[in-house]
Amino acid sequence: MKQNVADYSFEYKKRKQKVLQHAMILVITVFLCLTLFLNFVLFAVYTNSSSMETDLSKDGVSLVCPFLRNPSRGQVVYISPMDEEKLPFYKSAVNLVINFFALQKYKPFGSSTRMTGKHSIRRVVALPGDSYYMKDYVLYVKPAGQNFYLTEFELASKPYNIRIYSVPVEWDGMGCAGSLxxxxxxxxxxxxxxxxxxxxxxxxxxxxxxxxxIKGRIIWQIFPFNKMKLF
Known part of the structure; x- marks a missing residue:
């Protein structure tokens, strides 16, 4: 029995439509899974400054765990901008996915060239309710409910290093104050x-x-390879 050309064309269109539907479902599923993964499990960030040397290398790549948002003293965290723009869900999701592949170096929505409009990586040295003062670039902390001050290093959950070098006197108070x-x-x-x-x-x-x-905690520097380190 001969197959009608119209029937063949109809069957072909049905199969093509089904393939397209399956492909669309796959793309949406992957997108949602990736978005959930980036929100709650792990994502990579690129360090483009020397502000966290020597522990975090400039031009290095580190992994952030976004569900670790209650840091201890001495832990390193990934911080959202001070003037971060509130975006609709779909724009935030697109930013997450593109940021993942761009190592947090680019996002299509809500980007800013201002210093306060960028994400940053910093070390937590004092917790809610703590009292503190700074002398010679070292922070002294009196934990909430205690009576004595200790240095940030004595209270840290893990040892770390800081970088201090001589600067002109007129620089003090211009973003690098050594006393508070x-x-x-x-x-x-x-x-x-x-x-x-x-x-x-x-x-x-x-x-x-x-x-x-606080958008997550740095848990591992994975690049450069000779400076791989767990935090």
């Missing part, structure tokens, strides 16, 4: 510092940060 008066953090504030205390912009400039600005 005694202050107490609010119930939802964290004090963060750059390890490079001369070049980094941090809580010495913009004060304590709210917990919702």
């Amino acid at each position: 008066p005694e202050t107490t953090l609010g119930s939802n504030e964290y004090f963060v510092l750059a390890d490079n205390r001369i070049e980094g912009i941090d809580s010495r400039v913009y004060g304590g940060i709210k917990s919702d600005r």
Whole structure:
């Protein structure tokens, strides 16, 4: 029995339509899974400054775990911009996916060239309710409910290094202040510092940060390979 040309054309169109539907479902599923993964499991970030040297290399790549958002003293976190633009869900999702492949170097929506409009990596040195002061670029912290000040290094969960070098006297107070008066953090504030205390912009400039600005904790520097390190 001969097959009618019209029947063949109809069957071909049906099969083609079904393939396209399956492809669309696959793309949407992969997109949703990737978005969930980037929101709750792991994503990579690129370090484009020397503000966290020596622990985090300039031009290095590190992994951030976004569900670790309650850091201890001394841990390194990924922080959202101070003036971050609130975006619709679909734009945020597209940013997440593109950021994943671009190692957080590019996002199509809500990007900014201002220093305060960029994500940053900083070390948490004081927790909500702590009191602190700074002397010679070292932070002294009195944990909430305690009576004595200790250095940031004595309270840190893991040892770390900071970078300090001589600068002209007139530089002090211009984003690299080496001294701060005694202050107490609010119930939802964290004090963060750059390890490079001369070049980094941090809580010495913009004060304590709210917990919702902490987008995850750095857990592993994966590049350069000769400086791979767990945090």
